[in-house]
Amino acid sequence: MAKVVICTAWPYSNSPIHLGHVAGSLLPPDIFAKYHRLKGDDVLMVSGSDQHGTPVTVKAEKEGVSPEEIAERYHAINSEAIRGLRIDYSLFTKTHTENHFEVVHDVFLHLLEKGHLYKKETLQYYCSHCMRFLPDRYVEGTCKNCGNEKARGDQCDTCGTTFAPGELENVRCTLCGSVPELKETEHYFLRLSAFQGPLIDYVRDKSYWKANVQTFTKNWLEAGLTDRAITRDMTWGVSVPLPGWDGKVIYVWFEAVIGYLSASVEWAKRSGNPDAWKDFWMDPTVKHYYFLGKDNIPFHTIIWPAILMGYGGLNLPYDVPANEYLTFKGEKLSKSRGVSIDIPSMLQKFDPDIIRYYIAAEMPENRDSEFSWEEFEIKTNNELVATLGNYYHRVLSFTYRNYGCVPEFKGSADERREVIDAIETASGQVDEYLSTCQFKKALKVVMDLAQFGNRYFDRVAPWALVKTDKDKCGTVLNLNLEIVKSLAILSYSFMPRSAEDAWELLGYDETIMKNGWQWLGTYVKVGQQLQEPRPLFSKVEVDRGDRMFGEFEKLDLRVGVIDAVNDHPNADKLLVMDVDIGKKIKLVAGLKTHYPKEKLLGKKIVVVANLQPAKLRGIESQGMLLAAESKGKVLLMTPAADAPAGEPVNSGMTPSARMLSFSDFQKLVLLVGQIASQDSADVGRIVKCKGPCGMTSIGKKVGVFLPSADSADALVLCTKGGVPIAVDGDIENGAPIR
C-alpha cells in the first residue's frame, strides 16, 4: 500500500466553477484518486477555495459587499458543486482560515530566517484619486515591446513581455481612468534567482512529464529567474507576520500554493492525528501529483518547488499533468470573459456521471478540445446510455427475470477463458493508463469492454438458450455477469454513481471500495440474489428549440437616426456621426467611400447599442451600425420609415443588457436573406425562417440571424412592431452583415 498526495489547483471563490475547471483540475485528479483508492493506496487529496486575491475584491466592490462575503458565498456554492460531481477530496477547505494563516506565516518566517526573502523599496503605481496603491490588473498602458495598448501593469498578455514598474507607457488607472503616479513602497521579495541551479537539477529527471509542461518549464528556466515580490499593498489577504507591516498582505500567488500544505495540515488536525500530514509530506517515497490547467504550470513547476526547497524537508512535485483548455464555440471557457457553463446549474439538469463521462471522453489532455451541447447529447445517448447502460441493463434484467440470482457456471475452462481473457486484458490496460494519467485511453478501454459484452451477449443469445438449455444459458449469463461486475469496477473511477448502482443490482452486500481492484480476481458468487434491475442511465435531451436563437439575445439592436455627419480628422475612410438611438451617441464608421455625407444625414439605420466602445483612430465609437457588405459594396440596413429612434430591433426576443465585445459580435452570423416564402428565405441556400415574412414581404431582401453559419434555420431581424429590416439597395443573397 503506497501513499499518494494529489493536489488540485484552487478555484477562485469569486464565481461558480464551470466546465473548464472540471476538465482541467477537478475531474482528472478525482479519477486518479479513485483509482488509487481502489488499488488500496492511501490517498491524500486536498484543495480548497482561493479566497484572497484581486478577483474577489473586484467582485466585492462591484456588489458593494465585503470580500469575505463573496469569498464565503462562492466557497459554499463550489463546495456543494464539487460534492454534487462526486469528487471526493480528503479535504476541500479554503484559504481564509486561521490554520492557513499559521502555515503561511510559518513558511514565510522560515524562508526569511534562511535568507530566501529580502526587503526592498520599490516603485508602485498609486492612484491619488482612488487613494490606493494599484494592483497590476488595475493598471493599463501601452506595451513598449509590441505596442498593445491594453497591457497590464505587470505584463503584456499579447506578447508576454513583463514589466518593471515604470516601464509601461501611457499608464492609467482602470478604476477611475486617471493617471497614477509611482510611489515608493517596501516589499518582501522571494530570492527566486537563487533557485535557478537547484531547479534545473530538479527538472532534469522529469522526462516523464507531459511535453507541454516540460517545454513551458524549460523556457522559463532558460529565460532566467527573477526575484518576485511576495507582498502587496492591500488589506484583503494573509497578513505579514512582522511588526509594522499593517496594510500589506502576502501576495496571493505565494500564499495560495502554500494551501496544499496548509490543507494537509488541517486534514491531519481534523483526523485526530495532527502529525498525520508528515507521513505524506516528509517521506521521500511518497509521490505528489498536481493537477491544473496550462496557465498554472510555472507556479507548480518553478515557484512552488522553489518555496518547498527553501523551506526544506518537504516533498517536491513528482508529476504535474497539466491539461489544455476546454473550449466552447472555439473560445476558452472563462468566467472573466463570460463564456461559461457553470456546474451548479448543470447539476440541476444532469446526472453527475453523465457530465463526468462526457468530460472524461473529451478531456483536453494534449490539445484544446471543444465542448458542444450537440456532442454532449450524442456522446451520452449513443455511447454511455446505448453501449454501457444498455449492456448493464440487458444482462441484469434478463438474468433477474429468469434466474433471480447468479446462475451456476457449468461450462468448460475454454469457455470461461475467452471472457476472463477479455476482462484481464482490459483491466491490465485500464490499470496501466490510469496509473500514468492517460484518462481518455483508459475510458476507451472500459467502453470497448462494454462493447465486447454486447457482442458476446448477442453471440451466445441467452434468450434462445433459455428455452432449450437452461444450464448452458445459466453458464453464459454467469460469464456476462462477470463482465458486468468488471465494468462496474473499471468504470468506478470515472462514473462512481452508476458503478455503485450496478454493484448493488448485482446483489453485493459489501461496497466496491471494500475490496476494490481485488474484486476483479474473484468470481461472482453463484446463488447471490440479484436486485430488481432498473436502467442506470437516462438519455439526455438538450433543448435546442428555445436555445436555437439564444445567441441573438446577446445583441441589443436599436433603430437610430443620424443627426450629424463629419469627417474623421485623422482617417481617410472614417466618418464620425451623431446618432439618436433614444439617447445620443457618437459612431465612427468606415462609410466615407460608400455613402455621401448628405445622403446619410437624417437616415434611419440599425445600431448595435451594447457593443463595447472602442477608439478608432483616436475617436471613441459608442456603437456600430449594421451594413451588408459584398465585393466591396456596402449597403446600410434600414428599418421602416416610421420606426422611431430607439425602437428595439429584437425580433420579439429579450436582448441582454450586458456589453458585447467586438470579437463576440463577430461570432454572430448575420446575413442578407431574400424572403422566399412565408417561412423560408434564400441566403445563398434556402433556410427555414422564423419571423414576420408574410406574403407582402416575399422577394424582399432583409437581414437574418443564423445560430451558426451552416444552420438550416434563420431568424428575420425586425423591430419590436414586427417590421423587417431591409437592405438599402440590391445585394447578393447571403452577403454578410456587419
Added chain:
RNA sequence: AGCGGGGUGGGGUAGCCAGGAUAUCCCGUCGGGCUCAUAACCCGGAGAUCGGUCGUUCAAAUCGACCCCCCGCUACCA
C-alpha cells in the same frame, strides 16, 4: 500585418512528439441480422490521394522546407 492553435471519408474526432503492413472511434448513410434490452444491440457495405508541393527514408498522416486555407488574440475592419 504580428503572436498563438489548427487543416484526417458528409459532420465531429483518434493517431503525429519516439516514421512501418487493411488510418481509429462517434454520428449520418446503404444493406442485413436479432428481438433479451432505454427504437437499443450485432454484422456487413459505400465513402479519405490524411490542405498542397518538394525533400529525407527501404518506408511519411507521422520528420524537414516552402506555400495555401481556417480559427483565436492584436491592429485605421465598426
